[in-house]
Structures are given as structure tokens and as C-alpha cells.
Amino acid sequence: MGLFEDFDKVSQQDWIDKINIDLKGKNYQDTLVWNSKEGIAVQPFYNGTDNINTIPLKLNSDWKIRETVIINDISKANKNALIALKGGANSILFIGDINSQKEMDILLKDIQADIIELHFYNSHPKQTSAFITLDEGSISFDTFNNIDELAKLTNSATHFKTITVKSNVTDSIIEELAHSLSKGVQYLDLLTDKGIEAEKIASKMQFYFEISTNYFFEIAKLRAARKLWQIILEQYKVDNTSMTIHSETSIETSSSEDENFDILRNTTKAMSAIIGGCDSLTVRPHDNKKLNFSNRIARNVQHILKEEAFFDKVINPSDGSYYIEHLTEEIASKAWSLFQKM
Numbered sequence: 001m002g003l004f005e006d007f008d009k010v011s012q013q014d015w016i017d018k019i020n021i022d023l024k025g026k027n028y029q030d031t032l033v034w035n036s037k038e039g040i041a042v043q044p045f046y047n048g049t050d051n052i053n054t055i056p057l058k059l060n061s062d063w064k065i066r067e068t069v070i071i072n073d074i075s076k077a078n079k080n081a082l083i084a085l086k087g088g089a090n091s092i093l094f095i096g097d098i099n100s101q102k103e104m105d106i107l108l109k110d111i112q113a114d115i116i117e118l119h120f121y122n123s124h125p126k127q128t129s130a131f132i133t134l135d136e137g138s139i140s141f142d143t144f145n146n147i148d149e150l151a152k153l154t155n156s157a158t159h160f161k162t163i164t165v166k167s168n169v170t171d172s173i174i175e176e177l178a179h180s181l182s183k184g185v186q187y188l189d190l191l192t193d194k195g196i197e198a199e200k201i202a203s204k205m206q207f208y209f210e211i212s213t214n215y216f217f218e219i220a221k222l223r224a225a226r227k228l229w230q231i232i233l234e235q236y237k238v239d240n241t242s243m244t245i246h247s248e249t250s251i252e253t254s255s256s257e258d259e260n261f262d263i264l265r266n267t268t269k270a271m272s273a274i275i276g277g278c279d280s281l282t283v284r285p286h287d288n289k290k291l292n293f294s295n296r297i298a299r300n301v302q303h304i305l306k307e308e309a310f311f312d313k314v315i316n317p318s319d320g321s322y323y324i325e326h327l328t329e330e331i332a333s334k335a336w337s338l339f340q341k342m
Contacts, residue, residue, distance in 0.1 A: 015045055036217070038174050040330045046322035058226070058242055062312045063273075064091035064117055064280035065302045066246070067295060071096025071122075074106045082110060083292070087299045091117040091137075091280050097124055104131035117280070121164070126153055138206060140164040144186065151194040154204050161244065163187050163201070166208040170250070173214075173221045177335035180207055181228055182342045188236060198236035206244040209278075211269045213252070218269070219318055220327035222247070222276030227332050228339070247273035248282040262286035267301050274311050275318050 019028045032044040067084040071077045071094055081092050092111075098104050098120070111118075118137040120128045125139045126149045132139075138161035141150045154162045165187065167179040184205065191201045207225065211218050222245060229243040249269040252262055263286050273281050283301050285294030305311040318324045 010047070012047055015047065019044065038172060038217070038331065038334065040327070040334075043326075046326050048322065058277050058279065059315070061274075061315045061317075063278055065089045065299060065306075066091035066093055066117075066119070066280045066282045067299065068093045068095060068282055071098070071107070074098075074103050078107050078109050078111070081107075084295065084299070085111065085116065087296055088303055089299055091119070093119040093121060093282070095121045097122045098128055098131060101131050104128075108132070119161075125149075125162070129153060129158070134158070134160040136160060138162070138164065140206070142166055144190070147190050147194070151191055151196060154191060154201060155194070155196045158204075161204050161206045163205040164208055165205060170210050170212075173217055173331060174334045174338055176209070177221065177225055177228065177331070178338035178342060180209070180225065181232065181335070181339045184229065185232060188232075192236075198233075199238045199241055202233055202236070202238050202241040206246055206279075208246050208248065209273075210250045211247050211273045212250045213265055213269060215268055215272050216324060216327060217331070218272035219276040220324055220331050222273065222278060223318070223324070223328040224332035224335060226277060227328070228336055231336075245278045246280045246282070247276075247278040249273075249284045251284060259287050263297055263301070266298065267305075270301055270305060271311070274305060277316070 016028065019032070020026070023031060028044060034042050036042060065088060067081075067089040069077050069081045069084065069092055077094065077096070081094070084092060094107065098107060108118075113132065114135060118132075118134060120132075120137075120139045121142075122128060125141055129139045136159060139153070140161055140163055141153075142164040150162065165180055165184045167176045167183070169175040169179050184207070187205065188198055188201055192198055207229075209222060209225065225245065226243050233239070233241060249266050252265055266283050266286060270281060270283050281302060283298040285291055285298050287294045311317075
């Protein structure tokens with residue numbers, strides 16, 4: 001006999017009755033329920049009667065610690081990347097054009113590209129791909145302006161990602177998800193029309209999601225994204241490719257006296273991204289005037305979550321949370337409805 005079989009089950013109505021007694025007859029819907037800007041009525045409690053299905057997530061709990069390096073000066077960019085790697089980053093995003101093989105060689109001097117995940121984001125991805133062979137990472141398009149070039153790069157015998165899907169909408173979680181899914185489907189349609197298999201296209205795609213301070217909603221957002229993308233891929237007969245998610249902490253506007261509080265904000269944002277199931281994460285520096293120090297703190301936020309809080313040791317820690325499961329379903333439902341209208 002199980003331990004919990006000795007106790008009576010508490011129904012949803014039992015909870016409501018108890019709440020109403022404590023509120024001395026006031027309706028809890030009027031006093032305790034709050035409505036989010038996404039149009040979700042957040043209840044004061046959730047229980048197993050909500051019949052929420054477990055959301056499929058990735059099968060491991062690890063993630064890459066990514067740092068962004070802006071290319072204004074090639075040698076300086078190389079130096080900054082090496083500092084990040086020595087500080088514990090294992091994924092680097094280079095933003096800026098690389099115009100020659102010589103520049104690429106300088107940029108990657110002393111960087112072991114065979115074991116470090118490298119990403120390149122610029123206006124000439126096809127040109128960049130000619131300067132380096134990547135085992136993992138990305139040299140990606142995020143525009144529909146040159147589908148022919150994208151098709152050639154995607155259909156080549158490359159292992160790196162060639163497509164980055166990023167929504168321009170971040171004010172609304174629902175709109176952000178719907179726009180991201182819509183862009184993902186556009187890429188699938190345009191590239192399958194070029195004769196590329198949907199499974200190959202999906203494997204070359206990564207999704208970018210910004211993470212705000214809305215802690216539980218951001219966890220649910222990433223879970224909902226995985227669920228909906230899986231539904232979409234099933235329509236293209238793709239059943240063994242999961243969504244690749246990169247997350248980045250949002251930028252908060254704060255006073256100079258408040259800047260150090262952004263370290264705490266970044267920590268909770270990072271927790272949302274990790275619990276939600278991101279594959280890689282960039283924690284933005286809390287103080288752009290002291291970049292070396294701020295980048296070090298940003299990396300260390302992730303190290304603490306890995307090495308001291310053991311966030312990489314528990315797979316899908318939010319499974320079984322009625323609140324998060326319910327939020328995931330509501331966000332997924334609303335985002336799916338908006339996606340279908342698109």
C-alpha cells in the first residue's frame with residue numbers, strides 16, 4: 001500500500017470551499033485571480049484535476065554557456081573570445097563580417113574550433129562558410145532575402161546550423177511564439193520547394209528566444225515552443241529532430257544605483273531559460289561600462305547554476321508542476337491559435 005493511499009484526495013472544489021471560508025464568503029475569482037497581459041487568468045492554486053499532459057522536452061539537462069563577441073577589430077575580437085573561453089564559456093557567437101581567410105585565421109588563433117561551439121552572425125554567411133569547416137555551431141541566415149544561397153548552404157554536406165529563427169516581437173509571449181513558428185514554417189516551405197528534405201532543413205534550424213523577468217511564464221514559453229514545433233514537424237513527416245533553442249537574457253532599463261540588481265535579475269532569467277529547456281544560453285552583461293567585469297559575472301552566474309546548484313543534473317525539473325504545466329498548455333493554445341491565423 002502506498003503512503004498516499006492512506007489520505008483522502010482533495011478535489012478542486014474542496015480547495016475552493018476552503019478558500020471561500022478563509023475569505024469569509026468573498027468570491028476568490030474576484031480577489032485572488034489575476035489576469036496576465038497574455039490574457040491568461042492565473043489561479044491561486046492548481047491541482048491534478050486540470051488533466052495536463054506532460055510536455056515533451058529535450059532528453060538531457062545540459063546547456064552551452066555562450067558569450068557574444070562583437071567584431072570591430074579582428075585581433076581584439078580574438079582576444080575577447082579567448083578571455084571568454086578561459087573564463088569557462090564553451091560557445092562563442094561572433095557578430096560581424098569576416099572578409100578573408102587571413103581575417104578568419106586571426107580571429108580563431110588559439111581557439112580549438114574542433115571542440116568549441118562557434119557561431120557566426122553577419123551579412124555574408126555563404127562567404128564566411130568558405131573560410132572555416134565547422135563540426136558544430138552555426139553560420140546562419142535570418143532573412144528571406146537570399147533563399148537560393150541559403151538553400152545551397154543548407155543542402156551542402158555541413159553539420160552546422162544555417163538558419164536562425166528570431167521573432168521581432170518580444171512584448172507578448174504569445175505573439176513571439178506565433179511569429180517564430182510562422183517564420184520556421186516559411187523556411188520549411190521555401191526550402192522544401194527547392195528540393196531539400198524537411199528533416200534536413202529542421203536539423204539545420206535554431207530558434208532564438210529572449211528571456212525576461214516573467215519567471216514562470218518564460219519557463220512555460222520555451223516548453224510550449226518545443227511542443228508546438230514538434231506538432232508542426234509531424235505534419236512534415238519529421239519525427240526524430242527536436243527544436244534547438246538558444247536563449248538570451250533581456251536588457252532591463254535601470255538606474256546607475258540599480259545596475260547591480262541586474263545581476264540578480266539575470267540569474268532568475270537564466271534559471272527560467274534552463275528550467276524551460278534551452279540548449280544554449282547567453283547572459284548579457286549587467287554593466288556595459290565595465291564589460292570585462294560584467295562578462296565575467298555573467299559567465300559565473302551560469303557556472304554557479306551548473307556547478308553549485310546542479311541545474312544540469314536534473315532532467316526537466318518542472319515536470320509535475322501543475323502551475324507550469326497549466327501555463328504551458330494555455331500559452332501553447334493561444335500561440336497556436338494566433339499562428340493558424342497567420
